[in-house]
Amino acid sequence: MPRTSFREYTEILEQYGDLVTVDEEVDWNLEMGAMIRCAYEKPTPAPLFTNIKDSKSGFRVLGAPVGLCPNNEHPFLRIALSLGLPPESGILELVEAWSHLPEVTPIPPKEVASAPCKENKCLGDEVDLMSLPVPYLHVGDGGRYINTYGILIVQSPDGSWVNWSITRVMLHDKRTMAGVIVPSQHIGKIYEQWKALGQSMPFALCLGVDPGIAMIAGYPLPDGANEADLLGGWYGQPLEVVRCETHHLLVPASSEIVIEGVVSLEETVPEGPMGEYAGYTWVGHQKDVPCFHVQAMTYRNDPIMPVVAAGTPPEENHTNWGVAIAASIQHELRRHQLPVQSCFIPFESAVHWLVVTVDPSSSYAESQALAKKIGEVVFACRGGSYIPKVIVVNNDIDPSFIDQVVWALATRSHPDKVIHFPNTPVLPLVAYLDQKEKKQASTTKVVYNCLSSDEWPRGYAPLQASFSGYPEDMQQRVHDLFEKLCNKENQ
Numbered sequence: 001m002p003r004t005s006f007r008e009y010t011e012i013l014e015q016y017g018d019l020v021t022v023d024e025e026v027d028w029n030l031e032m033g034a035m036i037r038c039a040y041e042k043p044t045p046a047p048l049f050t051n052i053k054d055s056k057s058g059f060r061v062l063g064a065p066v067g068l069c070p071n072n073e074h075p076f077l078r079i080a081l082s083l084g085l086p087p088e089s090g091i092l093e094l095v096e097a098w099s100h101l102p103e104v105t106p107i108p109p110k111e112v113a114s115a116p117c118k119e120n121k122c123l124g125d126e127v128d129l130m131s132l133p134v135p136y137l138h139v140g141d142g143g144r145y146i147n148t149y150g151i152l153i154v155q156s157p158d159g160s161w162v163n164w165s166i167t168r169v170m171l172h173d174k175r176t177m178a179g180v181i182v183p184s185q186h187i188g189k190i191y192e193q194w195k196a197l198g199q200s201m202p203f204a205l206c207l208g209v210d211p212g213i214a215m216i217a218g219y220p221l222p223d224g225a226n227e228a229d230l231l232g233g234w235y236g237q238p239l240e241v242v243r244c245e246t247h248h249l250l251v252p253a254s255s256e257i258v259i260e261g262v263v264s265l266e267e268t269v270p271e272g273p274m275g276e277y278a279g280y281t282w283v284g285h286q287k288d289v290p291c292f293h294v295q296a297m298t299y300r301n302d303p304i305m306p307v308v309a310a311g312t313p314p315e316e317n318h319t320n321w322g323v324a325i326a327a328s329i330q331h332e333l334r335r336h337q338l339p340v341q342s343c344f345i346p347f348e349s350a351v352h353w354l355v356v357t358v359d360p361s362s363s364y365a366e367s368q369a370l371a372k373k374i375g376e377v378v379f380a381c382r383g384g385s386y387i388p389k390v391i392v393v394n395n396d397i398d399p400s401f402i403d404q405v406v407w408a409l410a411t412r413s414h415p416d417k418v419i420h421f422p423n424t425p426v427l428p429l430v431a432y433l434d435q436k437e438k439k440q441a442s443t444t445k446v447v448y449n450c451l452s453s454d455e456w457p458r459g460y461a462p463l464q465a466s467f468s469g470y471p472e473d474m475q476q477r478v479h480d481l482f483e484k485l486c487n488k489e490n491q
Contacts, residue, residue, distance in 0.1 A: 003235050005254035006208040009081060010062055010304060013046055016087065018069050018077055019062075020045040027053045028144070033137035036063035036309040043068045046078070048304070052133035058302040059133050065149055065211070065306045066316045068347075079319050082211035084235070091323075091400045092342050098327035099334075099343075101219060107232030115242040115253035117206075122297045123245065128174045129259070129294065137309045138275035140283040143170045145274060146177060149306040149316055150207035150257075151217045153249055154190050157197055162250075163190055164227040166217045166320075169205060169292065170271050177292040178271035179203075179263065184385075184425075184441060189223065191263065191290070200262035202247040203292060207305045208256025210239070214306070219324040220383040245296040256303040260296050267291040277310050277317030278350045278431035314347035322351050328383035329354060336377050338370070344399035345387075352430065354378065354387045355399035360452060367451035372419050375447035379424050386427045388443060393450040396464060412450035419447040 004012065013019040026032050026049050039047050049061040069077040073088065080089045085097055122128075134144045147169035155162045163186045170178040181188050194201040206213075212234070216227045232238045241250035244260045251258050268288035275281040308316045322345040330343035339362030344355050356374055371392045378384035393399070393408045424445045428438040437443045452461050463469055470478075 003084065003210060003212065003237070004081070005210055006062075006256055006306070007254075007300075007304060009065075009211045010048065012081060013078070016069075016071075016074075016077060018045045018071065020047055022047050022049045023051055025051045025053055028055065028133055028135045029053075030136055030139065032061065032063070032133075032135045032307070033309045036137075036307060037311060039064045040067045040309070040315050041312070043070045045070065049133070054131075055133035056131040060302065060304045061133050061135070061307050062208075062304050063307050063309070064315070065308070066214070066319045068314055068319065076319075079323060082215045082320070084212060092344060092398075095323055095327050095330065095342065095344060098215075098219075098323060099330040101216070101230060101234060101327065102221075102331055104230060104233030106226070106229035107236070107238050108226075109228045109232060109241040109250065110238040111250060112240050112242055112253050115240070115255075116300045117242065117251070117253065117255040117258050118298050119301050120299050121245065124295065125175075127259075127294050127297045129171055129177070129297075130174050132257075133305060134171055135307055135309075137307075138281050138311065140281040141274050142270065142272045142286050143172075143178070145169065146171050146259075147205055147207065148308040148310065149214060150205055151209055151213060151252075152179070152187060153204040153206065153251060154187055154201055154263075155249060156190050156193050157199070161190065161224050162226050162228060163187055164213065164217045166214065168274060170274070172269045172291070175294045176269065177205075177259075177294065178269045178289050179292045180271060181263075181290055182428075186221075186223065194263075195265050198265070200264055200293075202244075202249055202262050203260070204244055204249045204251045205259040205292075206251050206255040206257070207259070208300075208303060209252045210254055213239075213252055215320055215324065218321040220328045220381075220386070222382060245298060255300075257299040257305060258297065259294055260298075261292060261294040264291045264293060275309070275311045276429055276431075277315070277321070278352070278429065279312035280431060281311075313350050318345070318347040318351060322347065325351065325383045325386055326354065329356075329378055329381060329387070332381040332383065333374065333377055336373075338374060338377065340374070341395045342399060346399065346402050346405055348402050350431070351386060353389050353391060353405075354384075355391045355393065355397075355405055357393055357395040357397060357399055358451065360394045367453070368417055368419075368449055371417075371447050371449035371451060375419055375421055375445070378447075379421055379445055385425050388426055388430050388445050390445075390447045391450060392447060394452060397450075408450045409448060412452075413448040414453070417449045419449065421445040421447070 240253040271289040273285045326343045333340040339359045
């Protein structure tokens with residue numbers, strides 16, 4: 001698997017015509033967020049901002065780093081390049097490949113003495129986070145978000161578990177930040193270990209990392225797994241890391257910006273709201289979160305920060321996180337030897353739907369029992385904790401085509417065969433949860449059984465009345481004829 005730094009990744013996007021440089025001055029206050037949202041929704045090439053109002057000279061921002069590409073020949077270019085896979089890869093191919101991540105042989109990172117991220121150093125009072133090009137992204141946000149696609153690095157007190165994750169972080173002032181720490185997530189579990197010792201938790205926030213690092217930071221790995229080791233196994237070579245200035249944490253050597261410090265055990269600061277992956281900003285939903293005290297910042301010359309403007313699909317919560325969740329669940333279902341062909345989270349569902357396709361020729365006894373077993377496995381695994389709704393279909397449906405998924409759900413799911421899983425753990429950010437469910441992080445989840453009915457008599461099962469049902473040689477002749485006619489019309 002080829003590795004690239006974030007800077008090299010930006011250059012590769014430009015080579016593919018999937019980057020547009022914005023040299024005109026852009027305001028960090030909403031304007032940059034509006035341009036990034038526009039880039040997702042059109043879509044357009046990823047915008048590289050080089051001139052941000054009131055910001056430190058030389059600092060740049062890459063917006064929509066893993067949004068969809070406007071080129072129809074490789075719409076998933078940014079996802080593929082981030083994983084080190086061929087740019088023309090289809091989305092189900094990418095999920096298939098990424099589903100094998102847990103099978104790699106881990107390779108621990110290699111510490112180096114110096115790195116590009118040490119070209120500039122600010123210590124103590126020299127740090128001024130307010131001078132960075134940190135955007136106020138959405139109307140209704142509670143503040144400026146410095147981290148939307150960087151990785152937070154924390155380590156268990158005994159050093160055995162190093163967690164790399166993507167967690168939103170809001171600016172508070174020049175040297176403090178508000179970081180969201182969810183108790184059920186890995187960063188929250190490690191934070192609790194430091195609280196048990198009564199010691200502040202060291203952290204490092206790395207902005208602009210190897211795109212593969214950002215991808216694995218969104219992968220729902222089991223407790224105790226070290227992302228750096230697994231990504232080294234994915235690449236077949238160790239990642240290079242360098243030691244922080246003020247504590248023992250090791251960070252990716254190619255990082256554009258590294259912000260380091262400690263997380264307070266007692267001090268809190270207000271955070272939120274923020275436009276979220278489900279597509280909403282819950283105005284007025286502010287809460288107190290742990291205060292991140294910054295002790296140092298190091299950075300490359302002319303650094304590039306990534307910025308995600310979360311919201312309606314598709315954006316990185318759906319392309320990075322959604323692909324990773326689907327891949328991890330696919331691995332888990334196959335590990336249980338279920339007849340699963342593919343898993344996919346349609347981008348349009350904002351990570352609220354998982355579509356599972358199965359082989360109808362399998363020897364599984366009964367379709368309702370198979371659908372229920374799939375639900376049991378999905379909702380019991382870590383990836384499934386994020387998913388409230390599962391749609392199980394035969395493999396004549398391509399789950400990456402939303403029109404096929406909607407058609408199957410509408411015409412194949414019998415209301416009496418919807419399977420409910422009450423009181424099941426769920427991510428509190430699922431959009432429709434009421435306040436009690438959010439607080440308890442628990443809700444009713446469902447599986448929609450869209451498999452062929454076991455009650456149909458032999459030979460009764462319907463055929464798709466679609467173009468795909470015609471003989472393949474006839475399909476090809478029709479394609480050729482239309483191509484010929486359309487080319488003639490355009491001459």
